[in-house]
Amino acid sequence: AQTVTQSQPEMSVQEAETVTLSCTYDTSESDYYLFWYKQPPSRQMILVIRQEAYKQQNATENRFSVNFQKAAKSFSLKISDSQLGDAAMYFCAYGNNAGNMLTFGGGTRLMVKP
Amino acid sequence: NAGVMQNPRHLVRRRGQEARLRCSPMKGHSHVYWYRQLPEEGLKFMVYLQKENIIDESGMPKERFSAEFPKEGPSILRIQQVVRGDSAAYFCASSPGGQGRKLFFGSGTQLSVL
Secondary structure, eight states: OOEEEOOOSEEEEETTSOEEEOOEEEOSOSSEEEEEEEEOTTOOOEEEEEEETTOOSOOEETTEEEEEETTTTEEEEEEOSOOGGGOEEEEEEEEETTOSOEEEOOOEEEEEEO | OOOOEEEOSEEEEOTTOOEEEEEEOOTTOOEEEEEEEOTTSOEEEEEEEETTEEEEOTTSOSSSEEEEOOSSSOEEEEEOSOOGGGOEEEEEEEEOOSTTOOOEEOOOEEEEEO
């Protein structure tokens, strides 16, 4: 069974600075997908970024980028130029190739200081 | 294009009552997933359905919980004889299918059992 671990329960960043959220996972599969979801206080789960394991190039979406290290089974999220609206819970998730379900990490609460 | 619609947003039940949670997927999506989130935890997979079929229910408790996705109408997650431990946020997600499928989440139903 796959497991996803987020070792940072809470992180804090100054507005306009850069922060990196960590995620590691365990799997025996070679083909899979990784995701970062944002959950603000409204509770809505918002997809931030997605990475296909077969792609070596790291995914980027505006201020959000990932550092995908397949051999190390690591998938960190970097948020550049942090904004107050980035404050939320962030969940890392693993999706197998069949795509039946996502396995989520325990989350990291990100606080942004003005 | 409306997103994934879940209702009710909040549901209060007394112990022993039944809870029915509804989910209408995004237009064109035939795959529905239900997840449960306990406070300060990540989402846990419960069940994956396609129209009229349960594809994977490996995350569903064996008793009191059931799910359906009829040919017409929303998907329903039903919890019979609720207990306090059922109190959680229940999220529905939908996807159009295919590999590496992105899941689009609803805003969840917060179930509180008194």
